Amino acid sequence: MGYDNVVTTTAWSPGPGCHGGCGVKLYIKNGKVVKVEGDENHPFSQGRACPRLLALTQYMYHPDRITYPLKRVGARGEGKFERITWDEALDTVEEKFSNIKAEYGPESVLFCQGTGRDIGGPISFLAYSYGSPNWIQLGLAGHSCYTPRLGAMMATHGDYAVLDAGQFSEKRYADPEYEVPKVIIIWGQNPMPGCPDGFFGHWIVDCMKRGSKLIVVDPRWTWFASRSEKFLQIRPGTDGALAMGMINVIISEDLYDQEFVKNWTEGFDDLKRRAAEYPPQKVAAITWIPEADIIAAARLYASAKPAAIQWGVPIDKCPEGSTVAQAIAHLWCLTGNLDVPGGNVIARPAYGVTTYPFSTQEMHELYGEEFVRRLNEKRIGAKEFAMVRNFRGWAQPDLAVKQMLTGDPYPIKACWIQTSNVLGGQAADTALHYEALKKMEFVVVADLFHNPTTMAVADIVLPVASIAEKESFRSWWVPLQVIVPAVEVGECRSDWEINLELAKRFNPELAKRYGSVKDLINDRLKPCGLTYDELKAQGGWIMPPENSASRPYRRYEKGLLRPDGKPGFRTPTGKVEFASKSYEEWGLDSLPYYSEPPESEVRTPEVYKKYPLVMVTGRRSSVYFHSEHRMIPWLRECDPYPIVEIHPSVAEQVGIDDGEWVVIENDRGSIKRKAKVTPIVHPKVISVPHGWWLPEEDGCEPNLFGIWDINCNKLVHIGPGAKSGYGGGAYKTALVRVKKANGAVE
Amino acid sequence: MGRKGLFIDYEFCTGCHTCEVACKQENSYPAGLWGIKVNEIVLESLDKVEINYLPFPTELCNLCANRTVNGERPSCVKHCQADCMKYGELTELVKEMENKPKTVLFAPK
Known part of the structure; x- marks a missing residue:
């Protein structure tokens, strides 16, 4: 097949449906895109591409696409x-x-x-x-999506921070300043299928190949969990307790970075007092994680330098998500891993370019x-x-x-x-x-x-x-890049x-x-x-300039972060604030704490008796972006059914076979899903992928592409669940039960 | 020239389906035809759940002859997000296996 021309551009949505960033080459013939390839000269993705990007032609030229108003x-x-x-x-x-x-x-x-x-x-x-x-x-x-984490980071250190996979330098892992994290905590995320928040998920795999050891916090065994040094199989929604328990261990065993804490932080003694309320034994009872594992994970993370945390949206969905995020941000500050090579580096968009006005x-x-x-x-x-x-x-x-x-x-x-x-x-x-x-x-x-x-x-x-x-x-951390039109459709x-x-x-x-x-x-x-x-x-992209506010490392020492040009952070005190002045001003507790999910074995035992399983929704699929792509043939066949992951012990108890359609219900309603019986979920948890509707079914009322039968969010209540207004969407903590479906659903 | 093969480091294959869709696009295969298929192996081991993925080149795999003749890598190898696949002479790829455990080598044709 010949091509008339090739257009180099940036992947983003709509198409792959993602947060973008990969370099793409579009092959054009007779005014149509006929093939999509990764751009091997691009520092973000080095020629790699996800299945959604590679299926772009089926998405663009799908017979059901709307092409006129x-x-x-x-x-x-x-x-x-x-x-x-x-x-x-x-x-x-x-x-x-x-x-x-x-x-x-x-x-x-x-x-x-x-x-x-x-x-x-x-x-x-x-x-x-x-x-x-x-x-x-x-x-x-x-x-409950990133905003609680963003707010917590802004309150704690006056900027956002991300795991450093060398993405701020065009030389990436080969940059002489860069170091690979010795330990990575993947907290509430499976970075493989999605590329959340401007982060290419497989950068974690790049780091693993270069020696990074993993600690994984998740209710499910992910691929990363199966390759981790420590897997903490957590009770959904209790991440705040785990973070406080780890802070407790790190402070009580003097594993924190004394130099950094002394020179660059405020409120350490307040945090120490608060963390003392969370001894590992107590945290173990809350989180289902054995006490010894909590201690070992805290030691492993705090003893490695550099170490970094890659976190996900379940943190926002914890009750008081902004408080949970604050506790986790404290971990990288306590251990001196803020804005150092291979740590959690401060992330500003290259050159300070923003998509819309902030000032x-x-x-x-x-x-x-x-x-x-x-x-x-x-x-x-x-x-x-x-x-x-x-x-x-x-x-x-x-x-x-x-x-x-x-x-x-x-x-x-x-x-x-x-x-x-x-x-x-x-x-x-x-x-x-x-x-x-x-x-x-x-x-x-x-x-x-x-x-x-x-x-x-x-x-x-x-x-x-x-x-x-x-x-x-696209101006989301790095690089700053352009998106180039190649063709028109309708x-x-x-x-x-x-x-x-x-x-x-x-x-x-x-x-x-x-x-x-x-x-x-x-x-x-x-x-x-x-x-x-x-x-x-x-070439379509540019990295932030050396020695600028948008390029790591240790900008707080160089006076690059504050508007007044002084060393320190862009917080009210100029320091990392373990006790946040901003939170205090906003009428919130200045220190992190744990709060129990709105429905749980602890808070609502009577509901739990009736509905003994915790439904976690939202696990990502490599071939879908949220509610998109179910109509794309190359993608749908990789993940064809709206499933529910059920532990074999639960399946046996309820009498469910693998592949059987089952009913999931609570007082808010019921849905049907196809059972995938698998040991990867915790026996007290079921995992129900979100965003499912069936484009092949009737879209008119009352069917609406089957949402009333399969959309798991029917079973999730609204809030607001958090004192800050941010966080606590109960997408990971609704209580449900599972039973056999009467009659065939297919 | 000796026989060519596909080397896969299954320690790092994440099962992301990229190779499958890359192959379909390259060869214009409709849904239902697979030049490579990722297998999922999930087992309860001693103290953990072991999760592995292994792409298997089917009889439709021609090692992207149209690409390799121009010095390009097969589409699955190029796009692999985990960068865990290699294409080359079997004799060279065997040497890679000497240095890297948890690998397999396919000679599809």
Whole structure:
């Protein structure tokens, strides 16, 4: 097969559906992408690629892909849509949104995103230009995805930090400054199938080959667990107790980095006192992990230098997730592993380029001082939660769904849903979100395929460009890189194009500044000194400059982190704060502590008696990104069924055979799953993969691609579960029971 | 030129399915046809659960003759996320096995 040309670009979503970063080569013939390969010259991925990226052509050219704008013509749920022009689609949205603004105020429209796609920029430009403060991950209980961890890191050391796999240098593992972590704790994550939060999962494998030993904290035996020195098979939701137990051991056995603690931290004595409340014996009883293993793991981690922690979303989903994350961040600070080679290094985007404005000055220029000043007046959750006001300005999802239903304190009338299949994906308590969305006067969904959400509630559906069809950029830690359009598919437009055009209609200031998406991208790229075209011409990516705030190591010694240029950290005290001043100011305990899951053998023994299994949802699949990709033939055949992993002892007790369809239920409802009987799960836990809907089934009501039969989030309640408003979505701790299904399901 | 083979270090194969989809794309195989198939072996061992993956080249594997003739690696080898596969002369790959336990060598054709 010949090719007309090859386009070098960056992988991100939509397509592989991920947090992006890999270097990609798109082979083009007659205006179509005919093959996708990894770019061997790219420092992030070195030519490697995941199955989702390699199946991109099946995704882009899928017969079910939506390739022109649609409007609903039947009743909601009937699945009757009619082709319309972009002009009609955008005019309709403008008119409806303008009417809602006039009648109820702009805050009555929610701008809802999921994860993955480069969405933060486009959706915030649109929401704020329209005038709504309610930018939200609708359905994500407790906003429990990375935000609690981000807040905890910001509070503790004034910056974010990530495991150092040499990703901040183009030389990677060969960089003379770099050292491989001697010990890695993989805490609540299986980094293999996904590449979460800007981290290529197989970098851990690269480190293992170079000598890293593993400690794995997980309720399931993962591939990494089976290759670990220490596997801590934890009771779901008790990670906070484990972290406090490890701090206890490290302090009481003097295993901490005395030099670093003395010179660069505050609040050590407070932490010592708090940690004394968590002796390993007590922690063992809470976590199901043997006392000796807790002690051994703490010693192994603290005695190795450098050592690093790679953590996952279950931490956010613990009760008081921001507190659990704080305790874990303390571990890398106590052991002096912050911003050292092979430790947890401070992560800032290269050159400080951000996808959307963070600084007050920039916000004022774009949206006006009055609007920015009043953002927190109407933002859902801002009154209740200081972290919503002061840390991440997104509306609080658990309160939002209730407000959609009650109209209190003001009515919600419309939803703009982009990059999010709310009902087939992240929404906890699916039925509640279904009811709330049905109440909306107007719902727009921008997506690539019909899904349970478009079918149930969309009035307008906008067709979105895949990664191969769009002009964009990626600034998520490193490298700073451009996304290059290679082809067009139907009338699909990128999230940037769609949102910029609409945003301009509401905000003349934006129209004055940005004629095109490229103008906007060039404006964002300014701090790196290159334009989009220049960056593209030099290979498409750039690493942060030496001796700058966005390049490791030991920036706190060099005065590169604080606005005043002094050594130290960007915290109120300038030190790492074991007792956080920010938490205190936000009305939270300044020190970490453990709190029991909302439903558990300890807190709700009567519920536990009826429902004796802990359901952990959300284990990742290499061939799916959350609720995406079930319609892609090459991917679906690798992971064909909505399964439940059940320990052989449970299967025997309930009388279930491997491969049999079973019922999983609690007081909130029941779902069916195909049993995978396997020793990898803890005998008191079942693992139920999330995001399942069946594109091959009827999408109309009442079936909605089968979500009411198989979506595990039906069984998960909403919160808010955490005092901070962040964390505690019970996706890992709902109690359930399993029984045989009556009759065949297939 | 001697016979060629696929060397797989199964200590590091994570079972990510990349080789399978890379093969399908390269050869335009529809779903249902596999040039390489990853096997999962999960066993309870003495004090742990042992999890291993092992890709098996099927009779459809032609070692990506169209690629190797141009000096490119087979698509599965190039894209392997764990970088645990090698392509080459069997005689050379056997030497790799001398140095690295938990490996297998396939000579598919």
